[in-house]
Amino acid sequence: MKNVIKSYLPFLLWLLVAACSLTPQYVRAGDMLAQRTYRIGYLAGGAGPTFDAFREGLRDAGYVEGRDVVIETRFSEGRAERFPALIAELIERKVDLLVAGSPPGVIAAIKADTSIPIVTAGFGDPAAMARTLGRPASHITGTTLPVKGIAGRWIEMLAQACPDIARVAVLTNPANPSRDTWLADLRQAAVPAGIKLDIHDVGDREALGKALAAIASGGAGGLIVTGDPVFLIERARIVTFAREGKLPAAYFSKLFADDGGLLSYGPSLEDSYRKAPRYVDRILKGAKPADLPMEPATVELVVNLRAAKQIGVAIPDAIVRRADKVIE
Numbered sequence: 001m002k003n004v005i006k007s008y009l010p011f012l013l014w015l016l017v018a019a020c021s022l023t024p025q026y027v028r029a030g031d032m033l034a035q036r037t038y039r040i041g042y043l044a045g046g047a048g049p050t051f052d053a054f055r056e057g058l059r060d061a062g063y064v065e066g067r068d069v070v071i072e073t074r075f076s077e078g079r080a081e082r083f084p085a086l087i088a089e090l091i092e093r094k095v096d097l098l099v100a101g102s103p104p105g106v107i108a109a110i111k112a113d114t115s116i117p118i119v120t121a122g123f124g125d126p127a128a129m130a131r132t133l134g135r136p137a138s139h140i141t142g143t144t145l146p147v148k149g150i151a152g153r154w155i156e157m158l159a160q161a162c163p164d165i166a167r168v169a170v171l172t173n174p175a176n177p178s179r180d181t182w183l184a185d186l187r188q189a190a191v192p193a194g195i196k197l198d199i200h201d202v203g204d205r206e207a208l209g210k211a212l213a214a215i216a217s218g219g220a221g222g223l224i225v226t227g228d229p230v231f232l233i234e235r236a237r238i239v240t241f242a243r244e245g246k247l248p249a250a251y252f253s254k255l256f257a258d259d260g261g262l263l264s265y266g267p268s269l270e271d272s273y274r275k276a277p278r279y280v281d282r283i284l285k286g287a288k289p290a291d292l293p294m295e296p297a298t299v300e301l302v303v304n305l306r307a308a309k310q311i312g313v314a315i316p317d318a319i320v321r322r323a324d325k326v327i328e
Contacts, residue, residue, distance in 0.1 A: 013143035037066075037184075038284055041090035041116075042073045043083065043109065044101030045229030049255060050122060053270040054099065076105065078205060078233040080175065083108035092115065097283055099276055101312050102229040103176050114303065115139055117283045120294070121276040122269050124178040124227065141289040143275045145267040146296050151182040151226065152189035153265050154250035158222045159193045160316050161263075161308075162248050169220035169247075171199045171211060171238070173228040182226045208234055225248035225256065235259055246311040257302040257327060262313065264302045272297035300324040 005062060044050065044115070051073070063069050072093050080154055081107050087223035091114050098118045106123040120142030136154050158165055170186060172179050183199065190197050200211035208230065215223065223242050231238060232253065234295035239260045242249040251257065252266040279292055301319075304327040308315050320326060 003292055017087045038069045038097070039093065039095045040069050040071050040280065041087075041093065041095035041098045041100075042071050043086055043090060043105045044075055044122070045105065046075050046233050047073070050269050050273040053275055054101075055276040057274040058280070060274075061277045061281040063277070063281070074179070076102075080108075080229070081103035082138040082205075084112070087112045087114075089205060097280060097319055099280065101273065103178065104229065107177070110140065112316065117289050118142070119283070119289075120144070121273045121278050124181075124267075124271075130278045138288075138290040141283075141292040141294055142279050143272040144294050144296050145178075145227070145269070145272060146299055147178045147227075147267075149185060150252070150266050150299070151185035152222075154224050155186060155189035155193055157263060157265065157319055158224070158248055159195065160319060161313055162222060165194055165195060165221045165248070166192070167196045167218075167220045168222040168224055169196065169200060169218065170224045170226065171200050171202055171208075171231060172226045173203055173230055174201045176226070176228045178227060186224065192317070193279045202228075202230060204230060205234060208237070212238070215247075216241075216245060220247065225249065225251045227252035232269075235261075243307065243310055248311065248313050254300055254302040254325065257304045257307075259327075260304065260307055262304055262307045263315070263319070264300075267297040268298060268300050271298070273312050284326060302327070 008118065052119055058069065062310055067073060067273050072090055074090060075168040076082040076086060087108055092114065095116065098109055098116050100106045103123055104123045106120045118140045122145060124145040124147040158168060172182065183221060188198060198218055200214060202208045202211050225238060232255065235256050236259055239256055243260060249262050251261050251264040253269050254264045255269065275295060275297065282292060283289060301323045303315055303320055303323040304323045305315060306327055
């Protein structure tokens with residue numbers, strides 16, 4: 001027996017050396033397998049600056065698209081009725097996580113029959129989640145948009161910029177969960193300012209065209225645009241309408257001021273979407289959505305002095321000094 005073992009000893013030694021030399025390759029292969037590529041379902045009203053902000057947030061969190069994550073995008077292009085079908089497509093794609101942007105997108109994701117973790121962005125009313133489901137939603141977390149107290153400032157700033165303003169048209173979407181909060185704040189601020197509000201309910205592009213025609217013939221001296229994906233997607237059209245009609249206008253998002261609107265005050269949509277990947281990162285690393293408190297986006301004031309000059313309005317220095325950004 002000893003002679004047999006002795007005869008096989010060189011072969012056994014060779015096998016041991018070969019195994020040792022191969023071990024690092026197997027370890028490296030194991031590391032490669034550990035670097036799983038996650039599939040993220042991204043649902044929103046449209047692309048543009050908010051989607052860019054989300055991708056920037058992913059890069060800041062250390063993720064590389066195509067290597068660490070693949071983003072499956074679905075955009076409703078302002079048609080809220082498309083969201084349920086778009087979510088169904090993403091679920092069918094076996095995504096590891098859903099990022100739901102905009103109020104109708106978030107509401108549709110909440111109603112979907114899925115236990116996939118959901119990260120929200122660009123959504124203003126966390127309480128609507130519980131109301132929609134009739135129970136707490138343990139698989140949902142993300143960023144929110146502060147809403148309470150925002151709309152009253154629109155009235156305040158328009159009244160300061162245009163002391164003689166007596167009538168203001170308001171664009172709002174009755175399907176938006178934050179609508180009632182905005183309207184309550186607007187009405188509370190309008191009474192002491194002596195301003196009458198003309199409320200125009202808009203749910204889609206066609207209704208927007210009719211509302212703008214009514215505003216043009218209705219004698220309003222100003223315009224307020226509340227938050228909603230329909231208005232965000234159509235912002236170039238709305239800003240052009242206000243400029244050509246020389247209507248001083250206040251908007252809920254800086255994206256309007258960036259595109260030529262007079263002034264904006266409200267939560268930063270870009271900040272909301274840029275922060276969402278922090279939740280994506282923690283959930284992919286094993287955290288439970290229910291253990292991650294929702295975080296509000298920052299609120300910002302943007303003043304466009306170039307737009308003010310075009311319509312012949314002087315923005316008071318008190319407003320300009322408070323602005324987070326001034327466009328000249």
